[in-house]
Amino acid sequence: MSLSILVAFMTTPALTSATAITPANTASASPSSVAKNRPVLLTGEVIAKDSQTIFVPPSNAAPVVLRNFIAEGSKVKKGDLVLRIETPDSSNIEQLEIGMQQTRAKAEAEVAKLEVTALEAEKNLITAKSALAKALVDAALPKSQISGLDFDKHQGEKERSERDLQVKQLAFDNAQKSIVRKKSDADLELKKQEININYLKTQLTRSEVRAAQDGYVVHGYSKWRNERLEEGSSAFPGNSAGQIIGSGQMEVRAWALEADRIYLKQGQAVKLKFDALPGIEALASIALISNAPEEHNTWGYGRYFRVDIKLPEQQDFNLVPGMSVLIEPAAHINKVNSNALPNNKEMTIEGEIKSRxxxxxxxxxxxxxxxxxxxxxxxxxxxxxxxxxxxxxxxAEVPTKLANQKSQLNEKLRALEKFKLEQIEGEKAADLAVAEAQSNAEKASRKATMPKELIRRVDYDKLVIEKSLNSELAALSLKLHTSQARARKAEKTGLETEIAMLQGKIDALTKGQKAxxxxxxxxxxxxxxxxxxxxxxxxxxxxxxxxxxxSVADPDKLFVLAKVPEAQSNSIKIGQSARINIPAANLTVAARVSGLGNVFHSKSTSQPVIVRDIELEFDQMPKGLKPGAAVQAILSTSGAETIVAGAVKK
Structure with missing residues (x-):
């Protein structure tokens, strides 16, 4: 039960009414005097002042399974792990990280291919420049020294080479721009995937709840199944799974109807009565009243002001979060009649056999x-x-998905084997292209070493141009070889990451199918x-x-979990003797109270009665008991002490 959301269901007739009007003299008194003297009764609840609510972390699925939920009553320190929910995000993160590697490899392969295209374009550009240089050499010949047909032919070749150079230059510029665009697109895609991975990692971190303060853990109750939430229980994200109670400082929070707000003021003295502590009254003061009313759907359609009441620093009676409180403005504290305290010799409450x-x-x-x-x-x-x-x-989806993933994996494995063979052939072809370019460069270099005086000037100039051209092509062939090798490696890495991703999905499906x-x-x-x-x-x-x-319950670790109404909880003490009546086995066995709940809470959504859990251990474990069986606990209260310390008695 959340201690920050207050639900007060009173078990005494006085607590079932939010306000009460004294009927005496109302007929003769004026309306203003009646309103002025009207006593206001408020209902409230004891809350832990420094408590941390343990909310079920957010998730893309609902409900979720509670994992690593620390045991009830355990002491925790600030920063300790209290709760973790089961989430499939860890496997999704692994898949996304593999996908990111695949994207990076694919981008590198595409960039390398574009670089190869750019080198090819640069090669064509150099060739076009060389062709234009040769055409310029021929076009420079005087018309008087050659035939008119040859002159026109050289001039036409010059114009064609100039147009071809423009086309090759444009292709080279476009190839360079394509590389820049592809790198930019790849960076954006990688950044997007990195953001998704960081988001899932953040979600995975948020699937844990850590203690924000020192204290002890109190488990909450499922509003759906009306059972205590334990490790392995199902819960919905955003619901309260329990609380961490700090130093134990308590205060009272009450709710006042809009019509009663004018009768309350900050610092006003009030009188408190506790259902769980019959015969005890305490003086306190209103510490804070909310500025605006708010809805409190648990009580109906009215609007209520939140009233925080500060308890006296020194008090001799023990308060437990969830106790119901009756509050009224205090002119004085009535003396308590000790005869009003419960004095029943036996008490019968309903319970259930549980396993630890x-x-x-x-x-x-x-x-x-x-x-x-x-x-x-x-x-x-x-x-x-x-x-x-x-x-x-x-x-039904698991076998189908598993068969599809295995089929895709086999296809990718065959593609990888084929690519490895193609890669070997590609490396050989690239090596031959480099050797051929270097051979052409050496031939052109040797031809250019011929004496200038032995050949025509035009032919000599063309040999020099060929030498420069083949030298640049040889250098480009080395760059081309490197780029092609990087493209093949990146493409192979991309195939391998696809195979790893498919294998990861198959492993997850295989593990899930087995589970x-x-x-x-x-x-x-x-x-x-x-x-x-x-x-x-x-x-x-x-x-x-x-x-x-x-659930699988250990039959050797059985105990009885019972719920005692709040008004009778003061009669229950640790070590108190009891008899457990088991109707299903027609058996009655002796037991003792071994534990009291740390909070008061509603019995169920259909039974809005404030109760406190008690645990009873068998003096001698009977045979044949089954967890979940309904029992009756009959407790002896004749020898139980009644806590009235700090109360004013007659």
Whole structure:
């Protein structure tokens, strides 16, 4: 139960009314005097002043399974892990990281290919420049020294080479721009994936709840199943799973109707009565009244002002969060009649047999599988041993997805083998291209060493141009070889990351398919749980991810969990003797009170009665008991002390 959300259900007639008007003299008194003298009764609740609510972390799925939920009553320090929910984000992060590697490899391959294209364009540009240089040499010949046909031919070749050079220059510029655009697009895509990974990592971090203060842990109750939330329980994100109670400082929070606000003021003295401590009254003062009214749907459609009441620093009676309180402006404290304290010799309360060792049973967490079919489940009440089958789930999508992923994996493996062969051929062809370019450069260099006087000037100039051209082409061939090798390596890395991603998905599906059969990890008894409609899960039921369908309770660690009404809780003490009546076994056994709940809470959504949990241990464990059986606890109250320290008695 959340201590910050106050729900007060009173068990005494005085607490069932928010306001009371004294009927005496109302007929003769004026309306203003009646309103002025009207006593205002407020209902409130004891809350822990320095408490931290343990909220179920947010998740993309609902409900979720509570994991690593620290035990009730455990002491924690600031920063300690208190609660973690089960989330499939860890496997998604691994897939996204592999996908990021794939994107990076794909981008590198595409950039390398564009660089190869740019080098090819540069090669064509150099060739076009060389062709233009040769055309200029021929076009420079005087018309008088050659035939008119040759002169026109050289001039036409010059114009064609100039146009071709412009085209090759434009292609080279476009290739360079394509490289810049592809690098920019790749950086944006990688940044987007990095943001997604960081977001999921943040979500994974937020799937944990850590203590913001020192204190002890108090588990809350499920509003859906009306049961205490434990490790392995199903809960909805945003709901309260419990609290961390700090130093134990208490205060009272009450709610006043709008019509009663004018009768209250800050610093006003009030008188407090506690349902759980009959016969005790205390003086306190109003510390704060909210500035605006707010809805309090638990009580109805009215609007209420929040009233915080500061308790006296020194008090001799123990307060527990969740206690109901009756508040009224105090002219004085009435003396308490000790005869009003409960003096019954025996008290009978309802309870249930529980086990201290419970393991929840639910469907596995398979990525992108949200609903399962319960194909088989062990009979309720049956005892299983470690390794026995408890439940078997079915998910029609799993075999289909597994077959598709395996088919894609085989296809990618074949593509990788084919690519490796092509890579070997490509490396050989690249090596031959480099050797050929270097050979051409050497030939052109040797031709250019011929004496200038032995050949025509025009031919000599062309040999020099050829030498420069082949030298640049040889240098480009080395760059081209490097770029092609990088492109092949990046493409191979891309295929390998695709294979790794598919293998990861197959591993997750295989693991999930194996986990569809739930085996017992330790001996215990099967106890069924209910679905959203309140019906117990059976064979054929549809089960959403995160739901617990059953639990395995250790039959050797049984105790009785009972709920005592708030007004009678003062009669219960640790070590108090009791008799446990077990109607199903027609048996009555002796027991003792071993523990009291740390908070008061509503019994259930259908029974809005404030109760306190008590635990009872058997003096001697009877045989044949089953967890979940309803029992009656009969407690002897004749010898129990009544805590009235600090109360004013007659």
């Amino acid at each position: 060792s419970i393991t929840s049973v639910g469907p596995p967490s398979i990525p992108y599988i949200w609903q399962y079919t319960l194909a088989k489940i062990a009979p309720e009440g049956s005892v299983v041993k470690a390794g026995d089958m408890i439940a078997m789930f079915q998910a 569809l059969t739930v085996l017992a990890t330790k001996p215990g008894m099967i106890i069924y749980k209910s679905n959203f409609e309140g019906e117990k899960f059976t064979t054929g039921s549809q089960v959403w991810i995160g739901l617990s369908i059953a």
